[in-house]
Amino acid sequence: MTDLNNHLRGLPSIDELLRSQGGEDLCSLYGNDIVTNHLRSALEEYRKARLQKTNNEVLFVIEEFMSGVRQSLETFFTTDLRSVFNLTGTVLHTNLGRSPLPREAIEEIARVSSGASNIEYDLGSGKRGDRDKLVERWVCHLTGAEAATVVNNNAAAVLLVLNTLARRKEVPVSRGELVEIGGSFRIPDVMSRAGSKLVEVGTTNRTHLDDFARVLSRKTGLVMKVHTSNYVVEGFTSEVPDEQLSELCRAHDTPFVNDLGSGTLLDLSSYGLPKEETVAESLARGADLVTFSGDKLLGGPQCGIIAGKADLIARIKKNALKRALRVDKLTMAALGAVLKLYVDPVRVIQKVPTLKLLTRSRADILAVARRISGPLQTVLGSDYSVEVAEMKSQIGSGAMPIDLLPSAGLRIEPKKKNSRMLRKIISSFRQLPKPVVGRVNDDALVFDLRCLELETEFLQQLSLLKIARE
Secondary structure (H helix, E strand, O other), rough: OHHHHHHHOOOOOHHHHOOOOOHHHHHHHHOHHHHHHHHHHHHHHHHHHHHOOOOOOOOOOOOHHHHHHHHHHHHHOOOOOOOOOOOOOOOOHHHOOOOOOOOOHHHHHHHHHOOOOOEEOOOOOOOOOOOOOOHHHHHHHOOOOOOEEEOOOOHHHHHHHHHHHOOOOOEEEEHOOOOEEOOOOHHHHHHHHHHOOEEEEEEOOOOOOOHHHHOOOEEEEEEEEEOOOOOOOOOOEEEOHHHHHHHHHHHHHEEEEEEEEEOOOOOOHOOOOOOEHHHHHHHHHOOOOEEEEOOOOOOOOOOEEEEOHHHHHHHHHOOOHHHOOOOHHHHHHHHHHHHHHHOOOOOOOHHHHHHHHHHHOHHHHHHHHHHHHHHHHHHHHHEEEEEEEEEEEEEEEEEEEEEEEEEEEEEEEOOOOHHHHHHHHHHHHHHOOOEEEEEEEOOEEEHHHEEEEEHHHHOOOOOHHHOOOO
16 A cells, blocks of 8 residues: 555656646647646546556556546537438437528528628618518518518417417317327416416317307407427317417407418428428418428527417517617528528528428338348448338428328347447437438338438448447
8 A cells, every 4th residue: 555655655746747748739729727727636536546446557648548538528528419411211300400401591691690790780770680680571571561570489489479468367278179288398387487368268179269259358368279290180070270360369359370380481282292381371361470480391500480460479579678688790691591482482492401301202201211221231340230120210290290201211230139229329420520310110221312312421431430349
């Protein structure tokens, strides 16, 4: 023990380590304070480890020690928010960032973020401006709305509408539309937080116009229709057409609000996708306000858009919550760039990545699977099988929940059933410089390749896979 104590007392000081070649290099990269903290922690760990060892003859090698500290600092400074390959088969994956932005939006973000901008400055009058005006004309042009405003997501849009138009008032909603979205986020809870009183009408599967008519009164703030984006009720069902509900609301001087959720601006059925109500169609059918997301089927940045009657939008923009829920200049820049692409409906499908991925043909995806299956099999070796297979993608983020898209991809599994090897290879793909995220199905790692466009980048990092062998 005496030898060990002498060895530990003889370890270099923090100052000596900082003055070493390795220490000076690290300080020039990361700064003196953070390097000092990592050196202290590493020395403490070294002392603890040596006290637990029975063989105390191992010498302290400063080069090896500093190499470990360098690795620790590199890990510490690794960006937590990283780009990944989404091979899950869910195009609009909430956990993986939903919509990829088009090149035009990325360029606009870079341009606006590099210096000052007129985010709330009217260049014509030289006075304070309204940031909503930067995108409002594009929303109105594309939807037929009189006015529009933008907040940080669609849940915020619904909250703001309710708090403005129905605070301390009743809001009738069909029982079949009382949805829960991700993270146990429920429409009744949103209404409660907004200060509104939910009035359930009809039944889970059938709601009629008379159900709404019986509850409308002076206590009613608005009538809300909620798009059941993440489930579908089928069979013996009935819902009130928008036109009839709108007429009823007008007769009672009550706003009719439609929460569309995913908020598509195009009739996607003309591109071989399922029919989804557009914002323009909802407004044309009588909705006074429509709320929808910017980062789902629209294909833009995360935000919530409220479009509709000018007088109602004006009231909403005066709500003190609007400032708390507003978006920044980068979101406005990206949203404006994406909306402009919709002015050309012929080219927007190829310009907006989300739409391009959703309309990608199975034949194209199958060709990708065949091209990369060989190189992947070579890297994984004989202990694993790589099989090209037809698959079904889903749109995701609550859009068209029961509609699946023909796709293709790869099934990867140990040739001998081995759960440890499967878990290891799944983890190894996630640990790559650009993590690869797939899904598990029938004891196999499945890569749906609908969203894989950067084949070369995918293949180039395969040599870094840590592969478990039998």
